[in-house]
Amino acid sequence: MDSKSSACSSPNPNPTLGPSKLMLAFRFLRALSLVRRTTPASSRTCRGRRIERAAYASMAYTAGASRAWSRAVLRRLHHRARRRAVAPRRLSTTAGNRAEALRRLVPGGGGMDYCTLLEETADYIKCLSMQVELMQGIVDSASSYGP
Amino acid sequence: MSSRRSRISEEEINELISKLQSLLPETRRRGPGRVSAAKLLQETCNYIRSLSKEVDDLSDRLSALMETMDNNSAEAEIVRSLLRS
Numbered sequence: 001m002d003s004k005s006s007a008c009s010s011p012n013p014n015p016t017l018g019p020s021k022l023m024l025a026f027r028f029l030r031a032l033s034l035v036r037r038t039t040p041a042s043s044r045t046c047r048g049r050r051i052e053r054a055a056y057a058s059m060a061y062t063a064g065a066s067r068a069w070s071r072a073v074l075r076r077l078h079h080r081a082r083r084r085a086v087a088p089r090r091l092s093t094t095a096g097n098r099a100e101a102l103r104r105l106v107p108g109g110g111g112m113d114y115c116t117l118l119e120e121t122a123d124y125i126k127c128l129s130m131q132v133e134l135m136q137g138i139v140d141s142a143s144s145y146g147p
Numbered sequence: 148m149s150s151r152r153s154r155i156s157e158e159e160i161n162e163l164i165s166k167l168q169s170l171l172p173e174t175r176r177r178g179p180g181r182v183s184a185a186k187l188l189q190e191t192c193n194y195i196r197s198l199s200k201e202v203d204d205l206s207d208r209l210s211a212l213m214e215t216m217d218n219n220s221a222e223a224e225i226v227r228s229l230l231r232s
Contacts, residue, residue, distance in 0.1 A: 025229055033222070036213055048210035055202050099188050105195045118163035121191060125170050128198040134229075135205040141228040142212045 020062055024127075025134055028058040032138075053077060055135065059127045068116065069124045072108030160184075167191055 031054035039047040057077055060070035099117060103109035106121050164184050168174050171190050182190075216222070 025226075029222075029226060029229075032209070032213075041214065044210050044214060047213060048207045051209050051213075052203060052206035055206060101192045102188055102195075105192055105199075115159060115163060118160070118167060121195075122163070122167050122170060125167075125191070125195065125198070128195065128202070129170075132198055132201045132205065135202065135209065137229055138225055139205060139208050139212065141225045142209075142216060145216075145224050 021130060021134070024058055024062045024130060027061055028054065028131070028134060029138075031058055053080075055131055059131045063123065063127050067120065067123055068112060069107040069109075069120045070127075076107065 032051065035047060035050045035054055039050055056073050060073040060077075063070035065071060098114050102121060103112070103117060106117065106124050109117055109120070112120060164187055168182065168187055171187075171194055173190050173194075
């Protein structure tokens with residue numbers, strides 16, 4: 001059988017700040033600053049939702065326009081005031097209908113062929129976990145700051 | 148949107164699935180043994196859901212922390228500690 005899986009090593013649990021992580025941190029922190037300046041101090045829930053949108057926006061901008069999922073995220077964020085888009089176009093082949101649950105979870109997943117879906121999913125997962133790591137780092141740092 | 152190829156080979160799919168497998172936390176516990184594609188897709192869905200939930204929870208926590216953090220030196224300290232990691 002194939003031995004390609006042996007080449008897949010687990011990701012380093014404590015990666016140093018690579019270039020895209022740094023870009024992500026920069027974007028997200030800048031967005032956080034903006035949220036703080038523009039959201040009234042009393043509305044914690046509203047601020048929480050804005051922070052969440054800032055998280056996805058930072059992820060998507062850092063991933064760039066070459067990824068279908070990041071384009072879908074930005075479309076969704078920019079059009080959130082309007083009606084929800086119609087149900088995504090379904091491909092008619094068996095390959096196109098595979099993994100329906102995954103298609104709903106990956107932004108833009110509805111119109112992709114199966115191969116693209118798998119590639120986009122891998123990239124989306126990497127970026128999502130990087131975002132989570134970043135936010136956890138900020139929370140840890142902010143929690144331990146001060147007396 | 149057109150698909151890039153007219154025939155998707157089984158091998159390409161297996162390779163992509165294998166790559167996905169290496170990203171999942173369950174793989175680190177279980178090791179790189181073969182898992183059925185269906186199980187893997189299910190684990191992938193679960194992982195994406197849990198990551199999205201974490202973003203949601205962490206956003207709430209950041210919002211709460213923001214309320215108490217009202218000076219720029221706190222922000223500077225956060226940036227410094229991030230750059231150190």
